[in-house]
Amino acid sequence: MSSPFVPYDPSIDTPMGYRHLLLIYCVVWAVQLAYGGYAVLQWKRSRKNKSE
């Protein structure tokens, strides 16, 4: 259940709380990195068009 990265203490946390905490960190990273990738792709595409 517990991942080495996200702390979980059964005496103060619930399994749902742990799952949601893990989700929060994963969603933020995934969405931000995906948008970062999109921005880089658009930039490269515009540079390619410029050099044509």
Next chain:
Amino acid sequence: MSRMGKALFGLWSVMTFSLLGYGLFVALGDSPPDAEQGNMIRAFYYHFPNWIGAGIFLPLNLLASVAYLALRKKNVLAATKADALALATAEMGVLYCVLGMITGSLWGRVEWGIWWAWDARLTTTLMLALIYIAYLMVRRISSGSSRATICAVLAIFGFVDMPIVYMSTTWWRTQHPAPVFGGGDGSGIAPSMMRATLWNVTAWVAWGVLVAGIRYRGELQAQLREQEDALRVLEEASIEEASNV
């Protein structure tokens, strides 16, 4: 990009990823759990920076939109730059806004027992996100010289919701806690949470600046290319017309 620009870009990228890595370490490993919320308090370190990000990039979108309207007939290049900046900051602002709502909803399900409440703060925030999503959709589906003007006007009207979102917890009774800054008695961050909060706010704002900067360059180049193409077509048409006469 000049050599200096490349060096700055590289330096900013390295600094941003270092900050993000350290922010993650502080948030998950180096800050204590809360007496009431347990480890769920760590959700705050990835929720709050989104609202700081939206609070920086959406006002920047407003400034860029006003600049575009002021410059469009005086300085075409500066107006194009302002329009490209408006797009980059709007996208970044929407991203932060949506992530703020998702992370808030995931936290709310655990702490409040509900995913969503139709209270003033959450409803006005949803409206803010929808207004800027509409702004981005208008940008995507429209074309021509009027696109930037329509979008700039839309951005100015859309921004009106921003102070309402901020003040909503003061003006109405809401489920949501008072603002962290300037929320009156009891607002602010506990000293034990300060370090993790500040590192993560700094890291995600630095990330926003980096990505919005990349998006701005891409959009500016695309718009300049569009303008060059339009000028070329006009020139060719005028040459053809002159040869026919």
